[in-house]
Amino acid sequence: MDLVLSDDVVEVEDRYLHTFKRKSGGDLVSDHTLTGMNTGEYYRVSTLKRIAIAAGRVIGITKTTIKMSLERDLTKRYKDESFILDRNDSQTFTKFNLATIGALLDDRDSTRRLRSIIIDRMQPTFSKTLPKIIATDGKRVLQKLNIIQQEAVLKALTVNEYLLLKGLPGMS
Helix, strand or coil: CCEEECCCCEEECCEEEEEEEECCCCCCCCCHHHCCCCCCCEEEEEECCCCCCEEEEEEEECCCEEEEEECCCCHHHHCCCCEEEEECCCHHHHHHHHHHHHHHCCCCHHHHHHHHHHCCCCCCCECCCCCHHHHHCHHHHHHCCCHHHHHHHHHHHHECCCCCCCCCCCCC
């Protein structure tokens, strides 16, 4: 499918709602409801130049549009691009997720710790100080980074349990 963005992107919580429409003069099938695509299915979004720039679920299909919830705003880097949607059919992914959930039920210290992070939502804790080598040798590296990237690196170096990064450090 040769698609373009048709409306403004709407941010809802941590997701971005995109509406795609067929590029004029594109594929012969003009009714998106006849393509076999279903709401709830997981698709990868590519451009004609780059593969898998985003991924997300289809949240609505009409004859003329496909609405998707993606993890990033495509208009920031790909506003004038044409897009291709590829369904992500992976039974391996589902099996992996089920095996991981099963492993969390094991009665070991490591899985109890993971359960407290995932299920109980234990907040990470951070050391108040950095090793001296970071202040001396790390200064050269940190100076090359923007402020957001510097903060992410310093947080990663002081975390005690775990750290979650949303997207790449320095990306907005």
